[in-house]
Amino acid sequence: xxxxxxxxxxxPTITDTRTKSEKALCEQWERSNCLSLMFIKTKISYGICxxxxxxxxxxxxxxxxxxxxxxxxxxxxSTLIMKFLSLRLTDVSGVQEHIM
Numbered sequence: 680x681x682x683x684x685x686x687x688x689x690x691p692t693i694t695d696t697r698t699k700s701e702k703a704l705c706e707q708w709e710r711s712n713c714l715s716l717m718f719i720k721t722k723i724s725y726g727i728c729x730x731x732x733x734x735x736x737x738x739x740x741x742x743x744x745x746x747x748x749x750x751x752x753x754x755x756x757s758t759l760i761m762k763f764l765s766l767r768l769t770d771v772s773g774v775q776e777h778i779m
Contacts, residue, residue: 685712685737712737 715737
């Protein structure tokens with residue numbers, strides 16, 4: 680059983696004239712989608728789960744989480760510069776060891 684089947688494949692279309700294999704693929708997708716949603720919801724923190732709209736499709740949920748927590752390169756660079764500027768030498772062994 681591929682748990683990530685719903686992430687890899689799109690939802691099968693529902694038609695009136697489906698064969699048994701198409702029905703099995705649809706059931707496999709539904710089961711994979713349900714298991715993936717439950718796994719993601721149990722593993723992420725409550726704060727993140729509460730800030731993202733709930734979805735019935737695992738692909739849509741992952742896309743919403745990705746869009747909610749997009750990082751900016753400028754913000755990351757600014758954070759790293761501020762950390763570097765706030766470093767203080769606390770040991771007398773040498774500045775090079777302190778920076779590394």
